[in-house]
Amino acid sequence: MELKTISQVSKGFDISGRTLRYYEQIGLLKSQKKDEYAYRVYDEHSLLRLQQIIILRKLRIPLKQIGDILKNHDATVAIEVFRQNVNEINDEIIALTTIRSILATFIKSLQEKAEVQIKLDLLNDKSILKVIDSLTLTKIHFKEEKSMEDLNKASENLSKLKDVRIIYLPPATVAASHYIGEDPEQTAGGLLDKFVKEKGLFKIKPDLRHYGFNHPNPVDESGAHGYEMWVTIPDDMEVPPPLVKKQFKGGLYAAHMIPMGNFHEWDWLWEWAHNNSSYEPNLLSDNGECMYGLLEEHLNYISHVNTNNTEPEGMQLDLLLPVKEKR
Numbered sequence: 001m002e003l004k005t006i007s008q009v010s011k012g013f014d015i016s017g018r019t020l021r022y023y024e025q026i027g028l029l030k031s032q033k034k035d036e037y038a039y040r041v042y043d044e045h046s047l048l049r050l051q052q053i054i055i056l057r058k059l060r061i062p063l064k065q066i067g068d069i070l071k072n073h074d075a076t077v078a079i080e081v082f083r084q085n086v087n088e089i090n091d092e093i094i095a096l097t098t099i100r101s102i103l104a105t106f107i108k109s110l111q112e113k114a115e116v117q118i119k120l121d122l123l124n125d126k127s128i129l130k131v132i133d134s135l136t137l138t139k140i141h142f143k144e145e146k147s148m149e150d151l152n153k154a155s156e157n158l159s160k161l162k163d164v165r166i167i168y169l170p171p172a173t174v175a176a177s178h179y180i181g182e183d184p185e186q187t188a189g190g191l192l193d194k195f196v197k198e199k200g201l202f203k204i205k206p207d208l209r210h211y212g213f214n215h216p217n218p219v220d221e222s223g224a225h226g227y228e229m230w231v232t233i234p235d236d237m238e239v240p241p242p243l244v245k246k247q248f249k250g251g252l253y254a255a256h257m258i259p260m261g262n263f264h265e266w267d268w269l270w271e272w273a274h275n276n277s278s279y280e281p282n283l284l285s286d287n288g289e290c291m292y293g294l295l296e297e298h299l300n301y302i303s304h305v306n307t308n309n310t311e312p313e314g315m316q317l318d319l320l321l322p323v324k325e326k327r
Helices: 006-013 017-025 044-058 063-071 075-113 120-124 126-133 148-158 184-199 265-274 301-306
Strands: 040-042 165-169 172-181 210-214 225-233 244-248 251-259 279-281 295-298 316-325
Touching: 006 017, 006 040, 006 044, 017 044, 017 184, 040 044, 044 063, 063 075, 165 316, 172 184, 184 210, 184 225, 184 301, 225 244, 251 265, 265 279, 265 316
Parallel strands: none
Antiparallel strands: 165 251, 172 225, 172 244, 210 225, 210 295, 251 316, 279 316, 295 316
C-alpha cells in the first residue's frame, strides 16, 4: 500500500496542510507515523475518506454532520443530514425567488416611468415592504449542478466573498508564543493559554485580542512549519520565557470571518484583495516567512480559555489581510 506524505496529499487534493491537521484534530481523518518516515503519512483508506470529506464539503455539509455520516454505516443518518440541508436550500431558493420577483417589479416600474433616477417612493410601497420584511438575510447563492465536474464549478461559483469588512487594528503590546515542529498551533496555543490563566489577563485586560500566523510557512516535503500566536497585554507587563514581548504596529486590514477549518477561504480573500477597486494588498516583504503580515484572529478566545475548551469545534476566526487605499 502506497503511503502519501502530507505535502503530496495537500498538492494532490488541492487542500492546505493546515486543513488536513484540523480534520485530524476533530477526528475526521487519521494519519500514521512510520519508522521509515520522519513525518506523518496517509494510507489508501485515509485518502478515500478525505475524498468523501471534500465532496461533502463542496455540497456545503457542515463538518459536524460529515462526522456523523462517516462514523455511521446506517444510511438513515446520511439521509437525515441530506434532508436537513435540502430543506435549508429550499428556504434559500424561496427567499431568492422572492427577491428576484421584487427586483423584477422594480425594473418594470422604473421602465414604465422612463426616468433614469430611482424614485425613493418605490421603496415605500407597503405591499413590497411586507414581502421584504418576511425575508431573512442570505449570503449564499444556490445553483443546481449534477456532475462532479459541475459540482467543482458550483463550488468555485460560491467561492466569491461578499462580506469582506475593512477594519483598523490598533497598535498593541503583545505576548508572543512561537513553536516549530509537529502540531505547532496546539503547542504555541497551550503555552499562551497557560500564561493568560496564570496572569488572570482577562481581568487585567478585558479587551485583549488573540492573533496567530504561520512562522515559517511550510517549505519542504514534510509540510512541517511553525506557528506564532499573540495575545495583547498591558504595555508594562513582563512575560516569562519562552514567551517574548513584542510590539504590533496595527493598521488597516481586510477582514473575513470563517468557522474554524475553512482555511481554503484564505484564497478567496487573497483574490478579493488583488481585484478590489478601492483597496490593494499592503503586504510585508518577508518572502512569506511570516505569511506576508496576514493574521488570523481568534474571535471567541475568552470563551475558549474560560471554559477550558480545547475542542476547536465552534471556534470562529477572522482572516486578516493588510491593505491600503488605492490612490
